[in-house]
Structure formats: C-alpha cells, structure tokens
Amino acid sequence: MRLEDVRDVKLDWRGSLLPPATPDPDDPPVRWHRWFTWIETTVAWILLLVPTLLSALSGDETAGARNTTLLLAAGAAVWLGLTTVALSVKLRDHPVAAAALFAGVVTFGAILQSRETYFVIFMIYGFFAAMRMKPMPVAVLGVGITSLLINTMTLGGPIHALSVSPGIWGTVVVVQTTAIGGGGALFAAVGRQNQERKRALERLAAAEAENRGLQRQLLTQAREAGVLDERQRLSQEIHDTLAQGFTGIITQLEAAAQARDDAAEWERHLAAATQLARENLTAARRSVAALHPEPLEAATLPEALSEVVRLWSERTGVPAEFSTTGTAVPLHPELEATLLRITQEALSNVAKHARASRAGITLSYMGGEVTLDARDDGVGFGPADPPSPPSAEGGHGIPGMRRRAERLAGTLHVESEPGGGTALSARLPAIPAATLDPTEGAS
Structure with a gap:
C-alpha cells in the first residue's frame, strides 16, 4: 500500500478495530474473511491449550490446586466453544456476542493467570477479543483492560500493582493500549477500504455489463428503426418512380395500340414507352445499389x-x-x-x-x-x-x-x-x- 493511501484512510468511529468476519450481507463471501476467522479461532484454542498443558505437566501446584486450574481451563474452553464454534460467523460478529466473548476470555484468563503464570499466554487472546467489540471506544477500552490485567495479575492484581508503582504500570498500559489499539484501527480501516474497493470494482463491472447490454439494445432498436425507415423510403420511391413509370409505359403502349393505322404516331408512343422502361430500369438499379x-x-x-x-x-x-x-x-x-x-x-x-x-x-x-x-x-x-x-x-x-x-x-x-x-x-x-x-x- 502506498503512503498516500494510508494517509487517506478514514476510521469509522462506529466500527470495531478489526474488519468484520464477513463482508456486507449484500456482498458475496470473501475468501480472505473466512481464512481470518478460521485463523483467529485456531489461535484462541492454541493460546488456551499451551498453558493448560504446561500447567498440567508442572509440579509446582498440589494435585487439588492443579485440578482446580484444569477445571477452570475446561470452563474457558467451554466458553470459547460457545462463543466461537457454536455461533455462526454472522452472529459471532454481533456486538453483544463480541462483548460476551471478551468478558468470558478476560474473566477466565485473569483468574487462571492469578493461579498460574503460564496462562498469561491465554490472556493474549483478550486483545483479539477486545478488538472485535463495537463501537471503537468500547474496543479500545477492552484493549486497555486486557493490558492492565495481563501486566498486573501476576503481581497481586491491578489495584496492588498500581498502588505500588502507578507510574510504571500506568505508562505500560497506556503505551500498550495505544500501540495495539492504533494498529488494530489502521488494520480495520485498511480492511474496510479494501472491501469498498472490491465493491466498487464489482459495481463497475456490473455497470459495464449493463452498458454493453444497453448498447446492444440501442443497436437493435436502431436496426429495427432503420429497416422501417428503409421500407418507407423504398415504398415512397417505388410509388414516385417505378409505379409512375410503369403507369406511363402502360399508357404509351395503350396509345400505341390505338394508333396502329398511323405509323408515325405508333412509333412515337412505342419510343416513349421504351424510354420510360429504360428510365425505370435505371431507377430500380439505383434503389438496389442504395440498400447496402x-x-x-x-x-x-x-x-x-x-x-x-x-x-x-x-x-x-x-x-x-x-x-x-x-x-x-x-x-x-x-x-x-x-x-x-x-x-x-x-x-x-x-x-x-x-x-x-x-x-x-x-x-x-x-x-x-x-x-x-x-x-x-x-x-x-x-x-x-x-x-x-x-x-x-x-x-x-x-x-x-x-x-x-x-x-x-x-x-x-x-x-x-x-x-x-x-x-x-x-x-x-x-x-x-x-x-x-x-x-x-x-x-
């Protein structure tokens, strides 16, 4: 993408920080969106599975504490299943479903991280879940909450960490929220811009196809009008030239038949009929030549x-x-x-x-x-x-x-x-x- 394209990006304040998993309902499915949804869902399960396995194989907790952690991880898995796998792609992109997904992820993630540091890996998915929420201020707030929890839960929680070192953790949360939120906003804007370009190209292609159809219709109508006009012209020309010429020929021949006893008059009428026939033949040839x-x-x-x-x-x-x-x-x-x-x-x-x-x-x-x-x-x-x-x-x-x-x-x-x-x-x-x-x- 060119630099000027980035400068011209207009962020939709009502949208999320990620482009929707599906394009506009009136648009055909886009392969890129299907791949993005599949990758995001896979990443969520990997980020939960990895710390769960590390926690299960770790000997740092007692058997009871480990079982409790695994039970909480199973609850997080059920929540992921309900909000990512069970829901359709269209429902998953709904603001209420996106907010529910985020709330469950950060709740389970914060509890699990407070029990086992490994689950800071799962908390990373909180950023993805936050960037799906709408409108944008809610998405940025979700990124900030995730940043605060992911950085402080292993230190006794947000309240304790901010009371001990408010400057450090406040700065970390602000910088992290700005970086992730700004990057997500730009990514979303570029995604929406690409969708708009695709729709514009599709509309242009449809307009060109319609234009070709209109051109064919115009030419068909012009041909029909031309045929009618040519018929009218030929009809008028036949009436004005050929029909009148044949009438004159018949008149001269009839006059010649009545003047049989007068050789000079008979020849005069016959010559006139011959001349009229020649003129009619010339007119007929001219009319035929004008047809094509x-x-x-x-x-x-x-x-x-x-x-x-x-x-x-x-x-x-x-x-x-x-x-x-x-x-x-x-x-x-x-x-x-x-x-x-x-x-x-x-x-x-x-x-x-x-x-x-x-x-x-x-x-x-x-x-x-x-x-x-x-x-x-x-x-x-x-x-x-x-x-x-x-x-x-x-x-x-x-x-x-x-x-x-x-x-x-x-x-x-x-x-x-x-x-x-x-x-x-x-x-x-x-x-x-x-x-x-x-x-x-x-x-």
Whole structure:
C-alpha cells in the first residue's frame, strides 16, 4: 500500500478495530474473511491449550490446586466453544456476542493467570477479543483492560500493582493500549477500504455489463428503426418512380395500340414507352445499389470514406480531401454504415446545392466518440432558408442525416451562413465491433 493511501484512510468511529468476519450481507463471501476467522479461532484454542498443558505437566501446584486450574481451563474452553464454534460467523460478529466473548476470555484468563503464570499466554487472546467489540471506544477500552490485567495479575492484581508503582504500570498500559489499539484501527480501516474497493470494482463491472447490454439494445432498436425507415423510403420511391413509370409505359403502349393505322404516331408512343422502361430500369438499379453500403464490404471505414470522397470528386470535378484523426478502430457495422450514408448524403448536398469550389471530410476517433465533419466553401444558407429537402434520388437531406445519427444516440449539427459555406458535424458513440453478438453475425 502506498503512503498516500494510508494517509487517506478514514476510521469509522462506529466500527470495531478489526474488519468484520464477513463482508456486507449484500456482498458475496470473501475468501480472505473466512481464512481470518478460521485463523483467529485456531489461535484462541492454541493460546488456551499451551498453558493448560504446561500447567498440567508442572509440579509446582498440589494435585487439588492443579485440578482446580484444569477445571477452570475446561470452563474457558467451554466458553470459547460457545462463543466461537457454536455461533455462526454472522452472529459471532454481533456486538453483544463480541462483548460476551471478551468478558468470558478476560474473566477466565485473569483468574487462571492469578493461579498460574503460564496462562498469561491465554490472556493474549483478550486483545483479539477486545478488538472485535463495537463501537471503537468500547474496543479500545477492552484493549486497555486486557493490558492492565495481563501486566498486573501476576503481581497481586491491578489495584496492588498500581498502588505500588502507578507510574510504571500506568505508562505500560497506556503505551500498550495505544500501540495495539492504533494498529488494530489502521488494520480495520485498511480492511474496510479494501472491501469498498472490491465493491466498487464489482459495481463497475456490473455497470459495464449493463452498458454493453444497453448498447446492444440501442443497436437493435436502431436496426429495427432503420429497416422501417428503409421500407418507407423504398415504398415512397417505388410509388414516385417505378409505379409512375410503369403507369406511363402502360399508357404509351395503350396509345400505341390505338394508333396502329398511323405509323408515325405508333412509333412515337412505342419510343416513349421504351424510354420510360429504360428510365425505370435505371431507377430500380439505383434503389438496389442504395440498400447496402458496398464500399464497406472489402475495406475499413476510413478506406471506404476515402474512396467515396475520391469518386465523388472525380464525378463532380470539385476538389475534395479526406483525413482521419485519432487511432482508427473497428466499429459496429451499424455505426460504420451510418457514417458512410451520412458522408454520401453530405457530399450529395454539396454537389446539388452548395456550388462549392472545394470540400473536405474528416473522420475523428476520440476514445468513446467518433465524429464525422463535412465542410465546403459554397454559397451556404441562412437561418430562414430551409435545409436541403429530400432528393429525387432517394436521399433525405439534412433531416435524414439527423435521424440516422439520433437512432444511434448521436447528434448532428449544421453551421452555415449565406456566402460562408457550410459545416456539418455528426457525433456518434464509438461502439466497438466486439459489441456485435455472435447470433447477430450469423443472421
């Protein structure tokens, strides 16, 4: 642990000097706490067993006195069994149970130590029992009581020892209490801090998992909305182009059938029907080509956008530049398709409305966000001028681009003024390609 971590430790005045044997009931069990409880219980029994064996093997007492000592040691063992083994870990950490454990340990320990010096070993466990009590002032008081008894019981008891040498034993008790209590407090604070960090990490992991789920839900909703929008667009386009074209073809063919006796009129109607059929075929091909972003099939998003900009510049004769900033990463297919469509529509608007002499597209990767900026030096438009309307070729202008961005929790901003060109910026969350479910990829 770093020094600054120790300085930042905040001691909970209501807590014990030891971290609880179990974490918060809402948290999963922590292996470290189980090991700590097991070790503490084992130490308690060892600290009682060692002096009991030494006392039993010692020849300093009479048989009756030794039996009395062993009987008291058995009573201490029963008390340990009731307060450590019989109780569950949760009940053992209860303030009343902790206080009962401490009271029994120091009572049996003080009596046994007054009869046999060996039991000063068992009194050491009094410090552990004291540090389990709550609130903290009670735990510190318990440490002080244990220190006083462990240092004076072999000298005739606390009253006699303090009356003979109050300065010495008072200083010993204060220093020992401060050292053990302060060390226990720091240990408890560090333990609680570690638990809080663990809970924070678990909450962070849960939030990340929830965020991934929300991203998948967002993309699913965006895909469904995109499918519905595409159906509406195709329905409108079929009505506006193909259906009307077929109606015109039928009309011309019917007129040609009625003009069989007039060769010139018949040929004119037949030529018109043929021309309408060709135009409908072109419109149908254009609609099919717009269904899928072909440039993304064999290229990354920056490569695809660069190619779109290059071909547009060659076709329109307007110089255009494409640039990328940040580290390019694979994005979710829905995102990449949306950015490609926005780029195509933005360039289409420049060609139709801007009368620009230069244009530029910039794709920026900025950690959790990806931005597409389109700019031109064209005629621009003012606040009172409407944005570009839906085009006859199936585009949706600025409103359509904005809807595409908003479906993926993004935004689209446009800045323009008459004679000052136009700047368009689309910002979308940079959802990685890994967000795609395996089941989605197979569909």
